[in-house]
Amino acid sequence: MKLSVWTYExxxxxxxxxxxxxxxxxxxVLHAPQGDTYADLLFTMIERRNHRPPVSxxxxxxxxxxxxxxxxxxxxxxxxxxxxKPEAIIVGASCTAxxxxxxxxxxxxxxxxxxxxxxxELPSYQRKENFGADETFFQIVxxxxxxxxxxxxVTCNLIGPTGLGFRHRDDIEELTGLLxxxxxxxxxxxxxxxxxxxxxxxxxxxxxxxxxPETAESAARWMERELGQPYTKVVPIGAGATRDFIAEVAExxxxxxxxxxxxxxxxxYAASVDSTYLTGKRVFIFGDGTHVKAAARIARDEMGFxxxxxxCFNREMARDIRKVAKEYGVEALITDDYLEVEEAIERLQxxxxxxxxxxxxxxxxxxxxxxxxxxxxxxxDFPARYSPQMGFEGANVIFDTWVHPLVMGLEEHLLHMFRExxxxxxxxxxSHHGHQAKPRLVEGGAAxxxxxxPPEFSGQMKAGDNVIWLDDAERELRKIPFFVRGKARRNxxxxxxxxxxxxxxxxxLYEAKAHFAR
Amino acid sequence: MTYAPxxxxxxxxxxxxxxxxxxxxxxxxxxxxxxWLHRKMQDAFFLVVGSRTCAHLLQxxxxxxxxxxxxxxxxxxxxxxxxxxxxxxDELDAQVDRLxxxxxxxxxxxxxxxCPSEVIKLDLAKAAERLTLAHGPSxxxxxxxxxxxxxxxxxxxxxxLASMVPVLPETDARQLVVVGAxxxxxxxxxxGLLSGLGIDxxxxxxxxxxxxxxxVGPNTVFALTQPFLGETHAALxxxxxxxxxxxxxxxxxxxxxxxAAIAAEFxxxxxxxxxxxxxxxxxxxxxxxxxxxxxRGKSVFFMPDSQMEIPLARFLARECGMQPIEVGQPYIxxxxxxxxxxxxxxGPQISEGQDVDKQLDRARAARPDLTxxxxxxxxxxxxxxxxxxxxxxxxxxxxxFYEQAxxxxxxFSRPVRRRNILGLEAAE
Numbered sequence: 051m052k053l054s055v056w057t058y059e060x061x062x063x064x065x066x067x068x069x070x071x072x073x074x075x076x077x078x079v080l081h082a083p084q085g086d087t088y089a090d091l092l093f094t095m096i097e098r099r100n101h102r103p104p105v106s107x108x109x110x111x112x113x114x115x116x117x118x119x120x121x122x123x124x125x126x127x128x129x130x131x132x133x134x135k136p137e138a139i140i141v142g143a144s145c146t147a148x149x150x151x152x153x154x155x156x157x158x159x160x161x162x163x164x165x166x167x168x169x170x171e172l173p174s175y176q177r178k179e180n181f182g183a184d185e186t187f188f189q190i191v192x193x194x195x196x197x198x199x200x201x202x203x204v205t206c207n208l209i210g211p212t213g214l215g216f217r218h219r220d221d222i223e224e225l226t227g228l229l230x231x232x233x234x235x236x237x238x239x240x241x242x243x244x245x246x247x248x249x250x251x252x253x254x255x256x257x258x259x260x261x262x263p264e265t266a267e268s269a270a271r272w273m274e275r276e277l278g279q280p281y282t283k284v285v286p287i288g289a290g291a292t293r294d295f296i297a298e299v300a301e302x303x304x305x306x307x308x309x310x311x312x313x314x315x316x317x318x319y320a321a322s323v324d325s326t327y328l329t330g331k332r333v334f335i336f337g338d339g340t341h342v343k344a345a346a347r348i349a350r351d352e353m354g355f356x357x358x359x360x361x362c363f364n365r366e367m368a369r370d371i372r373k374v375a376k377e378y379g380v381e382a383l384i385t386d387d388y389l390e391v392e393e394a395i396e397r398l399q400x401x402x403x404x405x406x407x408x409x410x411x412x413x414x415x416x417x418x419x420x421x422x423x424x425x426x427x428x429x430x431d432f433p434a435r436y437s438p439q440m441g442f443e444g445a446n447v448i449f450d451t452w453v454h455p456l457v458m459g460l461e462e463h464l465l466h467m468f469r470e471x472x473x474x475x476x477x478x479x480x481s482h483h484g485h486q487a488k489p490r491l492v493e494g495g496a497a498x499x500x501x502x503x504p505p506e507f508s509g510q511m512k513a514g515d516n517v518i519w520l521d522d523a524e525r526e527l528r529k530i531p532f533f534v535r536g537k538a539r540r541n542x543x544x545x546x547x548x549x550x551x552x553x554x555x556x557x558x559l560y561e562a563k564a565h566f567a568r
Numbered sequence: 569m570t571y572a573p574x575x576x577x578x579x580x581x582x583x584x585x586x587x588x589x590x591x592x593x594x595x596x597x598x599x600x601x602x603x604w605l606h607r608k609m610q611d612a613f614f615l616v617v618g619s620r621t622c623a624h625l626l627q628x629x630x631x632x633x634x635x636x637x638x639x640x641x642x643x644x645x646x647x648x649x650x651x652x653x654x655x656x657x658d659e660l661d662a663q664v665d666r667l668x669x670x671x672x673x674x675x676x677x678x679x680x681x682x683c684p685s686e687v688i689k690l691d692l693a694k695a696a697e698r699l700t701l702a703h704g705p706s707x708x709x710x711x712x713x714x715x716x717x718x719x720x721x722x723x724x725x726x727x728x729l730a731s732m733v734p735v736l737p738e739t740d741a742r743q744l745v746v747v748g749a750x751x752x753x754x755x756x757x758x759x760g761l762l763s764g765l766g767i768d769x770x771x772x773x774x775x776x777x778x779x780x781x782x783x784v785g786p787n788t789v790f791a792l793t794q795p796f797l798g799e800t801h802a803a804l805x806x807x808x809x810x811x812x813x814x815x816x817x818x819x820x821x822x823x824x825x826x827x828a829a830i831a832a833e834f835x836x837x838x839x840x841x842x843x844x845x846x847x848x849x850x851x852x853x854x855x856x857x858x859x860x861x862x863x864r865g866k867s868v869f870f871m872p873d874s875q876m877e878i879p880l881a882r883f884l885a886r887e888c889g890m891q892p893i894e895v896g897q898p899y900i901x902x903x904x905x906x907x908x909x910x911x912x913x914x915g916p917q918i919s920e921g922q923d924v925d926k927q928l929d930r931a932r933a934a935r936p937d938l939t940x941x942x943x944x945x946x947x948x949x950x951x952x953x954x955x956x957x958x959x960x961x962x963x964x965x966x967x968x969f970y971e972q973a974x975x976x977x978x979x980f981s982r983p984v985r986r987r988n989i990l991g992l993e994a995a996e
Contacts, residue, residue, distance in 0.1 A: 051643040051644060051646065051649055051656070051659040051660060051662075051664050052643070052644045052646060053619075053641055053642075053643055053644075053663050053666065053667065054620075054623050054641060054642050054643075054644050055623075055640075055641045056627060057623045057627060057644075059620075060620065060621070060624040061619065061620040061621040061624060063621075064621075064624065083597070083683045083715070083716040084595060084597060084717060084720065085596055085597025085598075085599070085683070085714040085715075085716025085720075086597075086621065086625075086716065087593070087594045087595065087944055088596055088597075088600075088625045088628060088944075089624075089625075089627065089628075090594070090943075090944030090945075091628065091943040091944045092628060092944070094943060094945075094946065094948060095943050096946040098947060099609060099947065099948070100948060100950075100951030101948045101951065102944065102948045106592060107592055107593075108592070109592050109593040109716075110717065111716075111717050111718070112686070112715075112717040112718045114717075115687075115717070126592065129925070130592075133925060144621060145619040145620070145621050145683075145684055146619070146621075146684050146687055146716075146717070149650070149684060149687045149688060150687055166843055173647075174619060174620065174621070175619065175645060175646055175647045175649075175650060176646075176647050178620065187632075210802065218624070316954045338769060343579055404753065415768050437902065458671065475881055500748035
C-alpha cells in the first residue's frame with residue numbers, strides 16, 4: 051500500500067480513454083463499477099469537450115457481482131455497437147473489474163461483431179495513465195495498420211497527441227504548418243482526430259513524427275519494425291530543438307529542408323538587454339519526461355537560466371531524465387510523490403519553478419514564481435487562444451509564459467532602490483505574486499512603515515530555527531529585497547548550522563553570501 | 569399542526585408509477601462524500617483503501633481543495649497487496665501508524681472501503697476494531713464503504729453517519745437529533761430557529777468534533793435535513809430513536825413544513841410558531857420570487873444524482889412555478905421521500921435508477937428548458953442547445969432553510985438568465 055493524496059497520473063484505463071476520446075469512430079467499452087464514470091468530466095470540463103467521451107461503462111453494482119457481470123458486459127458491448135455504430139471498438143477492464151475476472155477480450159470476441167474488436171490488457175495495480183495511453187494506441191495500430199504502398203509525395207504521420215494532452219491541439223497545428231513549409235504533408239495524425247479507417251492507412255506515410263514519446267513510442271517502434279517507417283527522435287519544443295528536428299527530417303527524407311523562421315521572435319527577445327536580468331536565474335524543472343527534457347535545454351541554452359534541479363513523475367522516462375541531469379550537473383528526482391518534490395524545491399530554493407499544476411501550488415505556498423510546462427494541468431491550461439509548445443510559435447509562447455511570472459528586470463531594480471519608500475515598502479507586496487504567500491519578518495527595529503505583519507508569520511519565522519539572529523544581522527537581512535530574502539535567510543542559516551554557529555551576526559550574513567556567490 | 573403546506577389538489581406523486589431502469593449509470597460513487605464531510609468534521613481523517621482510480625477520483629472531484637492539506641488520502645493497493653490478504657492488514661496498520669504520527673490532531677479515523685477493497689473482501693471492520701485498540705482512546709477508528717458498487721454519491725455521507733450510530737452512548741433524555749452534514753452557518757440558523765421555538769435539547773449528527781457530546785436512546789426523536797440518509801435512518805431506528813417524517817427544508821414551504829413537524833412533536837403553540845417563522849418566511853418568499861423570475865413557466869428535467877431531486881423538484885414546481893418533466897433519483901425511499909412526493913403536483917415521470925442513453929433520448933425528445941445533471945453530461949447537452957444546471961453544486965452550496973431559499977432559486981435561474989444574456993437560441 052502506498053499512501054497518496056495527489057497523483058500525477060490517473061489509472062491506465064484513463065489513458066485508454068484519452069486515446070478513445072481523441073479519436074473518432076472508435077468506441078471504448080469499459081468493464082467498470084458504478085462511479086468510474088467520474089473520468090468523463092475530465093474531458094467535458096477540463097478539456098471542455100462538447101460531446102460525451104465515446105466510452106460505455108458497464109457500471110456494475112454489488113448486486114450484479116457473480117455471473118451477472120459477464121452478461122452486463124456483453125449487453126454493454128451490444129448496446130454500444132448498435133447505438134453508436136463505431137468502426138471499431140476497444141474493450142477492457144478498470145481496476146475493480148480486473149479483480150472479478152470476467153474476460154472482456156474473450157467475451158467481446160465471441161460476440162461475432164463485423165467490426166474489429168481490440169482487447170486491452172492494462173495492469174491497473176502496476177501501471178498508470180501514460181502507459182495506458184501508449185499501450186492502447188499501440189494495440190489499435192497493431193490491429194489495424196498494414197504495410198502498403200507509400201504516397202507519391204513525401205508524407206508523414208503525426209503520432210502521440212491524445213485527448214487531455216497538454217497543448218496537443220495547437221502542437222498539431224504548428225507542426226502541420228512547419229512540415230508543410232518543408233514540403234511534407236501529414237498522412238494521418240493519430241490518435242487525435244483519426245478514425246480507425248485512418249489508422250489502417252498509416253502505412254502509406256514515409257516516416258513518423260513521434261510528438262510525445264509517453265503516448266506513442268510503442269506504436270512508433272512497432273511501425274518502424276513492421277511497416278519500415280523511421281520515426282523522429284527529437285521533440286521540437288524550443289527553437290534549438292525545432293532546428294534539430296528539421297535537420298532530422300531532412301536526413302530521413304533527403305529533402306532540402308528550409309523552414310520559414312521569420313515569425314520566430316524568441317531568440318531576439320532573449321538576446322535583448324531587457325532579458326539580461328534572466329541570466330543565471332535558478333530554475334527547478336519537473337513534469338513529464340518529454341517536457342522536462344525540452345524545458346531544461348530551453349532554460350539553459352535559450353534563456354540563460356541555471357538549471358538547479360530536474361525530475362519527472364513517469365518512470366518510463368527515468369533513464370532519459372537521469373542522463374539529462376548528469377549533463378546539467380544536477381541530481382534527477384524521479385518520483386510521483388509531490389511531498390518529495392516539495393521537499394526538493396524547499397531545499398534547492400530556486401528562483402523559479404517550471405512544473406505541473408501541483409508545482410504551481412507548491413510555488414504559491416513557498417512564494418516562488420512558477421510556469422506550467424506539463425500535464426497534469428487544470429482547465430486554465432486548455433486555453434481558448436492559440437498556444438502551442440512546439441515549433442517556432444511554441445518558442446514564442448514559451449518565452450512569454452516563463453518570463454511573465456518573474457518580477458521584470460526594471461521592476462526588480464526599482465523595488466530594490468525604493469524599498470524604503472512610503473508606498474513601495476515590503477508589505478505592499480509584489481503585484482506579480484498575487485497574494486502575499488511569503489512569510490515576512492517582524493524584528494525588533496521599527497519597520498519603515500507602521501503596517502504590522504500578520505502574527506501567524508512572525509512566530510513561524512523564529513520558531514523551528516535553532517540559530518539566533520542578532521538584531522543588527524536581522525536588520526541587515528531586511529535590506530535585502532523580499533523576493534530573495536527567504537533564500538538569503540535559509541542560506542545563511544544552513545551556513546551557520548554547518549559551521550556549528552549559534553548566532554548569526556552581520557559578518558555571518560556576508561560570509562554566507564560570499565560562500566553561496568555564483 | 570396547521571402550518572404544513574397544502575397538498576396539491578391532484579393528489580401529488582406519492583402513488584405515481586415509478587419508471588425503474590437498469591443500465592449504464594452516470595453517477596459518482598460514495599467516496600465523493602468525503603470531500604464535504606472532512607470539512608464538517610474538523611478532527612476526522614478519511615483514509616480510503618482503494619486503487620489509483622479512487623485517488624484520481626477524489627483529486628478530480630475535490631478540485632483545488634486537494635492543495636489545502638486536506639484530511640483525506642488514499643492507501644493505494646498495489647500488486648503485492650492483492651497476492652495475500654494478511655499482508656494487506658499489516659500494510660494498513662503501518663500506513664495508519666505513519667499517518668497518525670504525522671497528524672496527532674486526528675481524533676476520528678475513518679477507513680473507507682472502495683470497490684477494490686470490497687471485491688477482495690478486505691475486512692476493514694476488523695481492521696477498525698484492531699486499530700481502535702491500538703490507538704484508542706485518543707483516536708477512534710471506524711469504517712464504512714464508499715464503494716461505487718454499493719453507494720451512489722451522497723450515499724457516502726449516509727454510510728459514514730450510519731457507521732457512527734452504533735457506537736454512540738445510550739441516553740434516556742428527551743432530545744432532538746438533527747441528522748445531515750450542513751455548512752456551519754446553516755446549522756447555526758437552524759439551531760436558532762429551533763431554540764426560538766423553545767426546543768433546546770438539540771444535537772447534530774455529525775458533530776463538528778469528536779469531543780462534542782452526542783448520545784441516542786428511546787426518547788430521542790430525529791429529523792433529517794438531507795434526503796439521502798436511508799441507512800442512518802435505519803441505524804437510528806435500531807437504537808430505538810423515532811423519525812419525524814417531513815418534507816426536506818428546501819425553500820420557504822419545505823423549511824416551514826420541516827419545522828412544523830418538529831413543532832408538533834414538541835407541542836409548540838401556534839403563536840410561538842408564527843412569532844418565530846413569520847418574518848423569515850416573508851423574507852424567503854420575497855427572495856425566492858425575485859430569484860425565480862426567469863424560471864416561471866419553464867420546464868425542468870432531473871437526471872439522477874444525489875437523491876435531492878424529488879424535494880428540489882417540489883421546491884421548483886411549487887415555489888418557482890416550474891414544470892417538472894422527469895424527476896430521476898438514484899434511489900427512492902418511501903419513508904424519506906414520501907412527504908415531498910405528496911406535495912409534488914402530479915404530472916412528471918418519476919424514475920429510479922438509470923439507463924443513461926435512454927434517459928438522454930427522453931431528455932432530447934422533451935427539450936426541457938432546464939436539465940439538472942452531472943458534469944459529465946452538462947457541456948455535451950449545452951452543445952446540443954439544452955440549458956443545464958450541474959447538480960454537484962447543490963450539494964456543496966448552502967441551500968437549506970429560509971435564508972438560503974433565494975440562493976437556491978438563484979442556482980437554477982442563473983443558467984437560464986445566462987443563456988438569455990449571451991443571446992444563445994433558447995431550446996426549441
